[in-house]
Amino acid sequence: MYGVTDAFGQRSRHFRATTTPLSLDMKLLISNDDGVFAPGIRALADTLAQVGHQVTVVCPDRERSATGHGLTLHKPIRVEPITGLFHSDIEAWACSGTPSDCVKLALGALLDTPPDMVLSGINQGANLGTDVLYSGTVSAAMEGVIEGIPSIAFSLTSFKWRDFQPATTVAISLLKSLMVAPLDHPMLLNVNVPAVPASEIQGMVLARQGIRRYVDLFEKRTDPRGKTYYWLAGEVLEEVEDIPEGYEALAHRLQQLPGFADLGAVPSDVQAIRHPYVTITPLHYNLTSLLGLHHLQQRQAQGQSILDLS
Numbered sequence: 013m014y015g016v017t018d019a020f021g022q023r024s025r026h027f028r029a030t031t032t033p034l035s036l037d038m039k040l041l042i043s044n045d046d047g048v049f050a051p052g053i054r055a056l057a058d059t060l061a062q063v064g065h066q067v068t069v070v071c072p073d074r075e076r077s078a079t080g081h082g083l084t085l086h087k088p089i090r091v092e093p094i095t096g097l098f099h100s101d102i103e104a105w106a107c108s109g110t111p112s113d114c115v116k117l118a119l120g121a122l123l124d125t126p127p128d129m130v131l132s133g134i135n136q137g138a139n140l141g142t143d144v145l146y147s148g149t150v151s152a153a154m155e156g157v158i159e160g161i162p163s164i165a166f167s168l169t170s171f172k173w174r175d176f177q178p179a180t181t182v183a184i185s186l187l188k189s190l191m192v193a194p195l196d197h198p199m200l201l202n203v204n205v206p207a208v209p210a211s212e213i214q215g216m217v218l219a220r221q222g223i224r225r226y227v228d229l230f231e232k233r234t235d236p237r238g239k240t241y242y243w244l245a246g247e248v249l250e251e252v253e254d255i256p257e258g259y260e261a262l263a264h265r266l267q268q269l270p271g272f273a274d275l276g277a278v279p280s281d282v283q284a285i286r287h288p289y290v291t292i293t294p295l296h297y298n299l300t301s302l303l304g305l306h307h308l309q310q311r312q313a314q315g316q317s318i319l320d321l322s
Contacts (some may be wrong), residue, residue, distance in 0.1 A: 038191065039066045041127040041156070043114045044135065045076045045148025048094060048106040052134035055176035056166060056183060060131075061099040063184060068127070069098060070118040072148075073106035077137075081151040084109040089117060111152035119159055129190070130156025133166030133203075134179045140169070140204055140281045141224035144295060153200050154297055162190070162198045169285055170207030178213060179205040182290050185216075200295040204281060206288030219291040222280030 040060060044053040048071050061067045073092070094104040105122060107114045115130060132152040144150045149165050156163035164186065168179050182205055202221075206213060231243040281291040308318055 037064045037066055038128040038187065039125070040068070040129055040131055041115065041118050041123065042067060042069050042131045043071045043111055043118070043152040044133055045072065045079060045111040045152065046136055047072050047074045047076065048097065048104070050136065051174065052136055052166075052168065052176055052179075054098060055180055056131065056134045057102055057104075058099040059180040060183065060187070061101050065187070067099070067102045068118065068123060069094070069102055069104040070107055070114045070122060071105075072111060072114060073108055076110055076148050078146045079110045079112075079148040079151070080146050081112050081154065082110045083116070084113050089113055091117065091122070111148040112155045115152050115155035119156075119161075126159075126161060127156075128161075129187075130161050130163040131166065131183070132163070133168075134176055134183075134205075135165070135167035137167065137171045138169035138204055138285070139165060139167040139202060140285060140291070141222040143224055144202060144221065150200070150202055150295070153202075154295070157198050157200045158297055160198050162195055162201075164201045164203060167202075167204045168207055169204055173207035175207075175209070178208075178210040181210065182216065186292075202281070202291075202293040202295050204285055204291045204293075206285055206290065208288050212288065214287055214289050217284045217289040217291055218278065219281040219284045219289075219293050220278050221293050221295065222282035224282055 153163035153165040
């Protein structure tokens with residue numbers, strides 16, 4: 013159905029080598045937003061340490077989901093070493109700040125040398141489509157990209173599914189590919205693993221960011237002192253088809269250039285995860301709308317001023 017990469021016996025498609033291959037024992041910084049006691053980060057860190065990577069964990073000391081790329085600016089950030097929770101070869105720290113604080117602190121103060129890669133997760137719950145705008149998991153990985161370090165965010169698409177083995181298998185496979193053939197330049201690979209047995213996963217697919225919307229529900233409540241407060245809840249909608257996202261229009265234009273012919277066939281992560289494929293979506297912190305920029309340039313060329321200060 014899609015162009016897939018191999019982690020579960022499917023046909024393979026490797027990243028292109030453009031730089032010197034990394035060593036077989038990569039230096040990895042791992043964080044998350046579910047907190048230091050979350051099973052996902054222990055599964056990821058311990059598995060990668062067991063196969064020989066040099067792993068350092070710096071993550072929040074408690075649940076920090078949906079904190080986005082927030083930073084702590086108006087109070088001190090405290091960090092404590094953690095022992096006995098992870099593999100014996102792992103140096104681990106619990107941080108009082110946000111996921112972005114954790115990575116920024118690790119890179120700026122705790123690590124003697126920069127890591128080869130920054131990893132985040134394994135998150136308990138999907139980070140698909142527009143989820144990435146709120147995700148602390150994705151933001152922790154993005155902090156690595158901001159510092160020029162390739163990064164990967166791993167998410168398991170269920171809040172209840174506890175089998176992290178397929179996701180750790182994906183992590184090992186992906187790191188092996190990147191050690192042999194590093195990426196052209198630092199980017200964030202947002203990886204979502206379907207919450208199904210490994211035997212049911214159809215492979216790995218490159219996907220674009222889709223759209224996910226929620227039916228927000230603010231429950232109005234009253235505390236014991238009679239004060240009103242609100243509790244945010246809601247349910248996810250399936251992929252929203254009627255919102256113009258610009259990808260199709262941009263892909264149609266880029267397909268006319270050499271080397272871009274396959275862009276139109278790239279599925280969204282929301283679509284591909286249903287089949288069920290592991291999705292890999294390259295992300296970057298540059299939020300410029302290229303299609304929007306082109307549109308506004310055309311308006312200016314036609315004499316339609318965007319902002320008239322006269």
